[in-house]
Amino acid sequence: MPRPLTTWQDQRVVVTGAARGIGAAVAERLLSLGAxxxxxxxxxxxxxxxxxxxxxxxxxxxxxxxxxxRSVVSTAREHLSGIDVWIGNAGVARGAGLDAPDTDxxxxxxxxxxxxxxxxxxxxPEWLERGSGRFVVTASAAGLLTVLGQPSYxxxxxxxxxFAEWLAVTxxxxxxxxxxxxxxxxxTDMYPGPGDDPVADVIGHDGALEPADVADVLVRTLATGDFLVLPHPEVKDYFAMRGTDTDKWLRGMQRLQERIDEAGESR
Ligand SMILES: NC(=O)c1ccc[n+]([C@@H]2O[C@H](COP(=O)([O-])OP(=O)(O)OC[C@H]3O[C@@H](n4cnc5c(N)ncnc54)[C@H](O)[C@@H]3O)[C@@H](O)[C@H]2O)c1
Structure with missing residues (x-):
């Protein structure tokens, strides 16, 4: 289990994908805590x-x-005189369905x-030599479960x-x-608005959080030391069900896909 991180004061942090969205909110929150x-x-x-x-x-x-x-790591090292926490948050959602091109x-x-x-x-190498370092990956609930419509994501x-699990284990x-x-x-810009995406429209937009909410949960979770940072707590239940009754979970997802297909046909 990761060691709890209870103070961000003077932590030297890099956040990737931080021009906007979740990355910008996380960076802003950590700066406000003294990082x-x-x-x-x-x-x-x-x-x-x-x-x-x-x-x-x-x-x-x-x-x-x-x-x-390489250029980010070396320039950030120079600027901060070392890196304590790496938050790999940059991500893309490219391509839909089986026909998405290889480039996506x-x-x-x-x-x-x-x-x-x-x-x-x-x-x-540097972190192992000094015996400390913290690596945070922004994956997604799609990385524990799946996402309808976007196999590449x-x-x-x-x-x-x-990969994050492997690093933690190793x-x-x-x-x-x-x-x-x-x-x-x-x-965020990655999240579809109403009418933009049949999956989000069928699932509903009510559960969507703001980027600052993710920053809150990140800070709270790292203070407890848990590996998984789950801004939507229900993801833990879905993940447990996927593990304990995979066929039931798949059937539920298939029903959702059918509803999405039907909604598409009735447009
Ligand atoms: N928004 C959601 O609903 C959601 C849900 C689960 C996970 N995520 C993940 O959260 C992370 C942040 O996404 P977001 O929602 O803030 O979306 P976003 O599109 O606003 O932010 C992603 C950022 O990554 C940057 N980026 C993409 N490719 C890059 C590259 N090659 N080099 C450098 N920067 C690059 C983009 O320019 C952008 O600023 C992503 O990893 C995303 O997959 C988002």
Missing amino acids: RVVVTDLLEDQLRETADRIGAQPISADISTEDGV WETSWSVNVMAHVRAARLLL AVTKHGAES YGHRGIDVHAICPQGVR
Whole structure:
């Protein structure tokens, strides 16, 4: 189990995908708690605006490439004189259904999975030497369960969550603390508005949280030391049901898919 993190004062933190949405809210919250924060994203202008607004240091980079991740790690290390906490939050939701092109799968794989692997490769040697370091992955409830309509997202978010588990299992006893954030709907640019997406319209938009709610739950959960950060607590029940009665869980998801198909036909 990860060690609880009860104070953020002077923690040296990097948040990826922090020009907007959940990343920006997390960065803002951690700064308010006394952390020193570097924010990174490929949306240069929005990143600069967000960094100016919240008082973080911006580094613009594309973390879908090895060079991009390397440049963030080395520039952040210089700026902060070291990194204590890495929050790999950048993510993409690309492609729908079986016909999504390979390029959507490839982008999803590089951003949703390989960015975490590459960051860990660069961070772990120093962290293992000093015996501490904290690696946080923003996966998704889709990484514990699934998501209807977007196989590239479901598969790569399972990859992200699974990589976080592997890191925790492999290095937990050597001082590396790992967490996976697994929200359902959060109102950001990634989240579809009413009428934009048949899945969200059938499931309903009521349970969607604000990005600041995710930041709250992250801070609270890391203070307890749990691996899974679950802004929507019901995800724990769905995850338990998937584990204990997988066929029942699948049947429930199939019924939901049928409702979505019917809603599509009646439009
Ligand atoms: N919004 C939701 O409902 C929801 C639910 C579960 C998980 N998530 C996850 O939360 C994380 C944050 O998403 P969000 O909801 O704030 O959406 P968002 O689209 O507002 O934020 C994602 C950020 O990642 C950045 N990014 C994408 N590709 C990048 C790259 N190659 N290099 C650098 N930055 C890149 C984007 O520019 C963007 O600023 C993602 O990993 C997402 O999958 C979101």
